[in-house]
Amino acid sequence: MKIIVQKFGGTSVASEEARIAVKDKVQQAIRNGFAPVVVVSAMGRKGAPYATDTLIDTLKEANISVNVREMDMLMCCGEIISSCVMAATLQKYGINAMALTGGQAGIITDSQFGAARIKNIKVSYLMRLLESGIIPVVCGFQGMTENNFKFTTLGRGGSDTSAAALGAALKADCVEIYTDVEGIMTADPRLVKEANILEQISYAEVCQMAYNGAKVIHPRAVEIAMGSNIPMYVKSTFSDAPGTLITSESGGRSAGSEVVINESCASGVANLSDLVQFRIELNPTDFAAGRNLFEDLAAAGISVGCLNLSEKEAMFAVFTPDQERTIKVLDESGFKYVCNTGCAKVSVVGSAMRGVPGIMATFVAALAAKNIAILQTVDSDTTISAIVKEEHLVDAVTALHYAFKL
Template identity: 50%
Template sequence: MGIIVQKFGGTSVATPEARKLVVEKIKAAVTNELSPVVVVSAMGRKGECYATDTFIELARKAYKDIASRELDQILYCGEMISAVIMTGTLQAAGLDAIMLTGGQAGIITDNNFNNARILKVDPSRICNLIKMGKIPVVCGFQGITIDDEFTTLGRGGSDTTAAALGSALDAELIEIYTDVDGIMTADPRIVSTAKILDCITYGEVCQLAHQGAKVIHPRAVEIAMQKNIPLVVKSTFSNEPGTLITSITNEDTADTYVADRVATGVTFISNIAQIKINLHDSLNNIASFNIFKSMADNGISVDLINVHPGQIMFTIAEDLADKATAQLQEFGCDVHTTLDCAKVSVVGGGINGVPGVMASFIEALSLNDIPILQTVDSHTSISVLIKKSFVQSAVTALHEKFNLSC
């Protein structure tokens, strides 16, 4: 029997009613002669009693500057509670389930607490359990170091857990269950005509995630891509087929829409600040290098970099603007900061080499009187910086311009 990894997010395991639906999804895999390995997130969302954010708030109420190592000890609890409850639910339904922590499942990480990286996965214990006819229920988001320290994988860590296990087990398929029917062409709260994508490439979904779409963690996609394991993003709460993420290399494996489309989706990231530096003659290329090095040394990630004679522009998270400005002023830089910005992007594997794509992008914004502060493009995306107040009109205009509506 082939192996299928099924990951269920927080809303999928938050209530008894939702967990009954999870049982049905797992039973369906067994009926299809697959051996399921289940991965679960902590129950619920921010503000709910067993959600990850609730545990963080609880710890920091006790001590605001709690050490990362100690924080990981309490963060471990969320997925453990969820996994125990889900295991009991499966056992009550007549399925031979067994709960494993991330460490017990063989997930070995570095010691970067709160944001650990998986170094290797030893699948031997899970393989033995599968041979015994058991269904492992693994805590997502967790790992363990070679020194037996508990670690957590950061945001999206349960997706990464599922992909890492799928890779180590040579799974036939990885299913990511959530509360939406699949990956959409835009945020439906912004664009009412956004639609579910039937199929998308690994590269496209990574770009969507990096550019702001909250779909699946890009690291999970990268891991699955290395072994060409297909992923499906779908809803626990419906029987819709979801979105298939795979390597589409020719027209035999892709429908006409996927093969021909230029754009796949429109995304945005808000709460961005633009930093504009006017360079004096005394600030040469070495000084320009030091500017970016100082940002890195202070843990400030930069984006949308444009370097021109006499001027450098880049963007950062808005809550780091004061810190960045103070650091740059130490270099004697003439710094101008623009707050309340957003990055809007069109993503698509067909963008590269197609004449007129940038012109269409600019036209859509110009016709809607949306000022552009900055632009950048790559083989698979075009992004602009605009004021945050224009996000809805920009996303809507681009979605329509590139024929992404239902």
């Protein structure tokens, strides 16, 4: 049996017209000889009546301090509504489908409400349904604890994670992630009009792009697929475009019906906004100062990024909502520091950059040509990032996209 997992995001199930498009994708998979497992997100985005954020607001109207168990139980409702409506739509068109919660589909998690981790997937029931010609329509984003049968949610990007995990457990031929864009792009098209759709990209590259701000797919889902070497596709529900293949090897970008091999060794430019940069003085004779600083930040629940550490200085960035807590930690610990607000991070990602001379020179020259000050850089084998002022973000992304010939 050839199994395919097809995940559809909130916009793909939000209207009757969209759900008919989903039905067409499911029928096409059946015609191609696959047994589909459908995974759905909650219907619509914030403001829509059954969107997860809307349900949360309804609960907080009753009690702003909601118990985490009740919060997870409520957040599961959006996907349950979506799976029932999508199953009913498929049934209307003669497709034998059955709605399942994450727990009914066999997704067993730990009991960390709001950010549960999948411990196991019991696929026997899903396999019986598939062998009987029934298409499971599974609630994404959720699972169930093993012993006390409590609903749990998987955190941000949970529906992508559900689809990847089901694909791995079922030994699926591939996982398709359907959304409202035609694939993974070389940059955010809202910032760079000339951004191109990538025909193929490696697991590692798309993870780096996601961690650095690209929002098409969650990196945890990609990591699960990478662990099982399952090909993933990012496609549009609303077109027949081939989408982007995520696999073990990087590829090129799409130009009509041709594939353009990436001349620059880079695959894309990603960006994050709403950052605050801190520069902290360190005493070079106090070897414990840096350790104490980061222990204190961790104890306060503050996650830092873009970290540079030397004898005399530490530099890092936090998201703006963490600014005041960071300042409190630094003040209480007696550190001298400079706080740079209104910052952004721009990153060039590409596994083929590894060991290539001149990559940093190209990066720095592109920003210098636009008179964009680099406040800080951080790099790895596959990523070069810079902290810049947020007012320069669009120019920075555009300049790097052009300089790296994306």
